[in-house]
Each structure stands twice: as structure tokens, then as C-alpha cells.
Amino acid sequence: MRNIKLTLQFDGTAYHGWQMQKNALTVQETLSCAIEKITGSKPQLVGSSRTDAGVHAKKFICNFKTESNIPPDRIPTALNTYLPCDIVCLLAEDEKAEFDSRFSAKKKCYTYYIFNSKQPDAFLHNYSWHFPYDLDISKMKKAAKAFLGKHDFLGFAASGFTVKTTVREIYSLEIDKEGDLIKITAEGDGFLYNMVRIMAGTLAFVGCGKINADEMAEIIASKDRKRAGVTAPPQGLFLTEVYY
Amino acid sequence: MRNIKLTLQFDGTAYHGWQMQKNALTVQETLSCAIEKITGSKPQLVGSSRTDAGVHAKKFICNFKTESNIPPDRIPTALNTYLPCDIVCLLAEDEKAEFDSRFSAKKKCYTYYIFNSKQPDAFLHNYSWHFPYDLDISKMKKAAKAFLGKHDFLGFAASGFTVKTTVREIYSLEIDKEGDLIKITAEGDGFLYNMVRIMAGTLAFVGCGKINADEMAEIIASKDRKRAGVTAPPQGLFLTEVYY
Numbered sequence: 001m002r003n004i005k006l007t008l009q010f011d012g013t014a015y016h017g018w019q020m021q022k023n024a025l026t027v028q029e030t031l032s033c034a035i036e037k038i039t040g041s042k043p044q045l046v047g048s049s050r051t052d053a054g055v056h057a058k059k060f061i062c063n064f065k066t067e068s069n070i071p072p073d074r075i076p077t078a079l080n081t082y083l084p085c086d087i088v089c090l091l092a093e094d095e096k097a098e099f100d101s102r103f104s105a106k107k108k109c110y111t112y113y114i115f116n117s118k119q120p121d122a123f124l125h126n127y128s129w130h131f132p133y134d135l136d137i138s139k140m141k142k143a144a145k146a147f148l149g150k151h152d153f154l155g156f157a158a159s160g161f162t163v164k165t166t167v168r169e170i171y172s173l174e175i176d177k178e179g180d181l182i183k184i185t186a187e188g189d190g191f192l193y194n195m196v197r198i199m200a201g202t203l204a205f206v207g208c209g210k211i212n213a214d215e216m217a218e219i220i221a222s223k224d225r226k227r228a229g230v231t232a233p234p235q236g237l238f239l240t241e242v243y244y
Numbered sequence: 245m246r247n248i249k250l251t252l253q254f255d256g257t258a259y260h261g262w263q264m265q266k267n268a269l270t271v272q273e274t275l276s277c278a279i280e281k282i283t284g285s286k287p288q289l290v291g292s293s294r295t296d297a298g299v300h301a302k303k304f305i306c307n308f309k310t311e312s313n314i315p316p317d318r319i320p321t322a323l324n325t326y327l328p329c330d331i332v333c334l335l336a337e338d339e340k341a342e343f344d345s346r347f348s349a350k351k352k353c354y355t356y357y358i359f360n361s362k363q364p365d366a367f368l369h370n371y372s373w374h375f376p377y378d379l380d381i382s383k384m385k386k387a388a389k390a391f392l393g394k395h396d397f398l399g400f401a402a403s404g405f406t407v408k409t410t411v412r413e414i415y416s417l418e419i420d421k422e423g424d425l426i427k428i429t430a431e432g433d434g435f436l437y438n439m440v441r442i443m444a445g446t447l448a449f450v451g452c453g454k455i456n457a458d459e460m461a462e463i464i465a466s467k468d469r470k471r472a473g474v475t476a477p478p479q480g481l482f483l484t485e486v487y488y
Contacts, residue, residue: 009366056367076363085369119320122253123300125329127367 001065004072005095006031006079008060011086013126013235016053018060027051027087031062034082038075039068048101048242049108052194054234056127058111059090061101061242099244107171107243109187112200113236117180128181129200129236135207137177143206144173146216147186147199154223156199157192158231166192166223175203185240197232198225205229245309247343248316250275250323251335252304257370257479258330260297262304271295271331275306278326282319283312292345292486293352296438298478300371302355303334305345305486343488351415351487353431356444357480361424372425373444373480379451381421387450388417390460391430391443398467400443401436402475410436410467419447429484438475446473 008031016024020032028045035043043064051057070078075092083089098104113128115121120130147170154166170188177183184200202219205211211219211229219227252275260268264276272289279287287308295301314322319336327333342348357372359365364374391414398410414432421427428444446463449455455463455473463471 011366080363085364086366088364088366090363119324119334120329120332122255122330122332123371 001067001097002069003063003065003095003097003099004075005061005063005093005099005101006075006089007091007093008057008062009088009090010057010060011126012051012054012056014084014086017055018047018049018051024053027060028062030084030087031079031089034079035064035066037082038070038078039066041066041068046101048105049239050193051239052197052234052237054126055237055239056235057239059241060239061105061244063095063099063101101242104244105190105242107187107189108191108239109185109241109243110191110196111238111240112184112186112196112232113238114182114184114200114204114232115180116177116182121180124181126235127238129204129232131204131208133208135182135204136209137175137182137207139209139213140175140182140203140207143203143211143213143216144175144184146220147173151220152223153192153195153220155220155225155228156195156202157225158194158198161193163192168192168195173199194231197234197237198228198230200232200236202229204232245311245341247307247309247339247341248319249305249307249337249339249343249345250319250333251337252301252306253332253334254301254304255330255370256295256298256300258328261299262291262293262295268297271304272306274328274331275323275333278323279308279310281326282314282322283310285310285312290345292349293483294437295483296441296478296481298370299481299483300479301483303485304483305349305488307339307343307345345486348488349434349486351431351433352435352483353429353485353487354435354440355482355484356428356430356440356476357482358426358428358444358448358476359424360421360426365424368425370479373448373476375448375452377452379426379448380453381419381426381451383453383457384426384447384451385419387447387455387457387460388419388428390464391417395464396467397436397439397464399464399469399472400439400446401469402438402442405437407436412436412439417443441476441478441481442469442472442474444476444480448476449473
């Protein structure tokens, strides 16, 4: 039995996230149908992350077991023939039997985009959060430092998800501005449900003066969801890299 | 009677171009409805360019006459309230009575994007031409020089359009590559119907060796559409600037 690892890219606009659901179109289901076309059997797909409806991935990792003997370098083109334009298979590799896209992941990188301009952008409405009020980047950068390191991020998680621990380690959190586009890049050993979106919403609240940057460490320590900012909308979020 | 100049941005994916048509949704019609909502009357809209179905605009200029006394700085936000997300009004200005978006234009800039990679990109399928074969940029740059200056571009025009002359002057034609994305930027006093798309298709044919770069001047001089390359698909084309 082979264990095949796929590197995908997807525009999440049209999908209800990665994870298979009843009565809703998901990336997993769409990919699963394409894999069945080329291998002859429905795969048990394991994905690196659950992503919400509307969230995108520049690099998403998944794996499945198969008896098919199709060479790895033929898989991307074969799959892309059956996949819609908004899901692309970039790479396929044979992996060891024990490789698991979800549990083998060591580090993940997410990017969140805020379009900070009075008027919206016709090309970015599905790929950013339009925030029309002034944002002070220096305050956001200052507040971002409080997230670094190991913390219990219970206050930065949406309910409805069971995890063993809410402690996560953030390795880096960078904020850059290019034109009207603010890019928040977060690297960590893992992220709780909605965590990056709540971090982005909280940093936006700092940028527009609703939350004081100096209070960020205390807000994190409080583990109180109500003290953090809004959950930023899904379309600004991209899973950009998964490290193994 | 005021003459109002609008600067628009639109993602052309969902539209059958700018120009009003029977039985097809166009940018002009959509904008016209939004203007009627804020001024109370249907405008006679003049656009800087006809754009094809699927073609985009980073900056598109249009103007209309109105008796409304709405201040110009209120117009973008008011219009954007009624416009769909893929059409944005960036700026509104009062212009002299004789200003005409189409006939007053002195120079236009178009950008054409080619995504040159074996596999497609999930985010660029509506915003570029996926060209999976190797392209030699240095040959394309060499061929581009032949377009500069004043020429009769009859061989680079689609039929079905009446113009007084097919002579146009190209001020600059630049080709840049960033990652897998090739950007062709053309500035000129005007462009014939499909001209930029035929230029892009011809440059791609040069890049992949179907047309010799040294023959480009002769191909232009031949005024023979059959000697130029394919008409590149509409979704790679952006109107980026109109100068008055």
C-alpha cells in the first residue's frame, strides 16, 4: 500500500472549507472525486488543517493510501485534468507509511491580509478584509510581540472544537504594509480553531485604537475571549506553508 | 449641467465587457443603474475603452452629464454602496463640459499577464493566461522592440470594428518576469480591437520558438493577421491607466 502526499493550492471562495460535510461542497470531497477518477477507488484523505469556508491555501498538504501504481510525477497533471480551476495539485510524492499530514506537521505558517483603504478593491474582496479606518502599523507591531512564545491561547479560540491543550507556541508574527495591503504572517507549532482570524481581528483593534498595545500580554494571559478583538472574516486568511 | 469623470476599477470575470449589450450583463449597465440610484436619472455614460468579456481594469475612466448637485467626494462611497464587489468607484471629479473619456484620451497603458508554469495557479486562472510550455524571455524582449514607434497595425487587429486609421504609436513595450508570472506592459496612443491580446499571443509564439524574433518587424509590416500569433485569452488583460 502506497502513502501519497499531495501539495495543493486552493482558492476557498467557492468551498465550505476542507473538511467533508453533508450538503455542502468542500475541497476534500472535490479532490476525493478527482483521485477516484485516476486511481479507481475513493481515498481516505487526511488533510494538514481544517480550513473554514472561504479560507484559502497557497500550500495545503494531504495524504492518502492507494494500491494504484501511477508514478508520482504523473499525478499532478492527471488530477488537474479533473479538478476545477480553483483547486490545483502542485506536487505528489511517495511517503513512508507512518506519514500523516495532520499529526506529522511540525510548524504551520498562515498569512492574513487586510486591505486598509477607504474604498474597497475590486480584485481583493475575496482575498482580504476590507478595513476602511486608519490603522497604526507601529502599534500593531508592538502588540504582536506579546504573542511570541508559548502561551495558553484559550482566549483566542472559537468554541466548538475539542483539543487536548490550548497551549501553542508562536515562533514569529510579522506585520508588513505594501501600499494599502497589510500582511500579517504567523508561524507556530499549531493554531486553535479561528485563532489566526481572532489574532488578526485583535491586531486591527489595536491598530485603530480600540485596544491598547501595552495590554496585549495581559489580554492573552486573561484567557478571556471577550477581551480579544473581533474574529476577522475568513476570506483574508491563507494557509501558506506546512512544515514536517 | 455638470460633467463628472469617474475612475473605476473592475474585475471583468462576470461581465460581457464594458459596453452596453442586449441580453448580457455589462459593466456600463451595472454602473448606470448605480448612478441612477444616486442622481435620480439614467446617465449617458462615455467610457475610455471598449473592453471585451473577461477583461479587467485597474483604472477605467468614464464620464456622464448630470443635473445632480452631489459633491464629488461623496460619489465614490455612494456608488460603491450600490455597486457589486467586483466594480469599485475610486474617484469622482468635476470636469470641463468638453471632456470626453474616449476622445480626450492621449495615452493608454495595458498589462497582459502570462502564467508560465507546467501546472496552473488556483488564484490566477481568471487573471492570467496559463501557458505551460517554456518561454524564452530574452527572445520576447528582442521581438518587442519591433513594435515600438508608429506602425500600421492592421495585422494585429481583429475584424468587426470600424476605425478611421489602423496606424498607432507604441511608446513602450516591456516584458518582466517575477516567479512564474510574465508581465507584458504596453503604452501607446491607442490600441486596435484585440491588439494587445494579439501582441501578447505573438510574443508568446516568439518565446516558445514558433515565430522568429528577427522576423517581427517584417510580420508587422506585412499587415497580415495570419502571420501574427494567436489572440491571447481575455482574462490576462488589464487596462491599467488612461492619460489625458
